[in-house]
Amino acid sequence: MATPVLEVAPLNKQFVLHAQGERQIRVLDGLQFALHPGECLSLQSPSGSGKSTVLRCITGNYLPGPGSHIWLAAGASRVDLAQASPEGILGARRQHIAHVSQFLHVIPRVSCLRLVMTPLLAEGLDESRATRVAGELLEALHLPERLWPLAPRTFSGGEQQRVNIAVALAASQVRPRPLVLLDEPTASLDAKNRSAVVALLKALQAQGSALLGAFHDEDTHLALSTRTLTLEEHIDS
Numbered sequence: 001m002a003t004p005v006l007e008v009a010p011l012n013k014q015f016v017l018h019a020q021g022e023r024q025i026r027v028l029d030g031l032q033f034a035l036h037p038g039e040c041l042s043l044q045s046p047s048g049s050g051k052s053t054v055l056r057c058i059t060g061n062y063l064p065g066p067g068s069h070i071w072l073a074a075g076a077s078r079v080d081l082a083q084a085s086p087e088g089i090l091g092a093r094r095q096h097i098a099h100v101s102q103f104l105h106v107i108p109r110v111s112c113l114r115l116v117m118t119p120l121l122a123e124g125l126d127e128s129r130a131t132r133v134a135g136e137l138l139e140a141l142h143l144p145e146r147l148w149p150l151a152p153r154t155f156s157g158g159e160q161q162r163v164n165i166a167v168a169l170a171a172s173q174v175r176p177r178p179l180v181l182l183d184e185p186t187a188s189l190d191a192k193n194r195s196a197v198v199a200l201l202k203a204l205q206a207q208g209s210a211l212l213g214a215f216h217d218e219d220t221h222l223a224l225s226t227r228t229l230t231l232e233e234h235i236d237s
Contacts (some may be wrong), residue, residue, distance in 0.1 A: 003073060038208055041207060042228045184214055194217065
């Protein structure tokens, strides 16, 4: 079997509630799994019980607990994201990880098209080609061309989510990232637009990207997942 893109061995995480007498809540305790190229591992558990925490520990937005190891294949080597420096984590995110979060975080007054072009320009595309690839991606996600010159803060929730997906996956249209993290990527979308997102993700999966997702939408879960991991046994009751 191919070398794992991601190996969690193990992941621990607890939160300290400073306003409640330093009470500690253990969310993840000894979570272990490996993820290989082309797989999609679907994290399943009740809402609020750890799925997004797993993803945020991988991206470095949360600090993993003591004893944690998160091994990411980074070219010919591996980096432990649980032990890496902030600079090491940022480098891994730029080069090896695509992350679709739940919420759109953008600079105000920057157009939809420019937001999607920015990661393409960072990949080395010239202005003309970046414009073309960004437009093709927005078309695939059913974003009307009349919206492209506008700032997405004025868009509907579903439109903002599709812009969010386009920005997160734009660089992968040039160089597919080995690891794609998905935090409820289709939560705000109707059936037609869910299908468009699934098609985009399946294309990356076919190119060897490994997907790790928290899916509340059953259709997306069934369409993408090759394996399921239930987190309930790792949750502090």
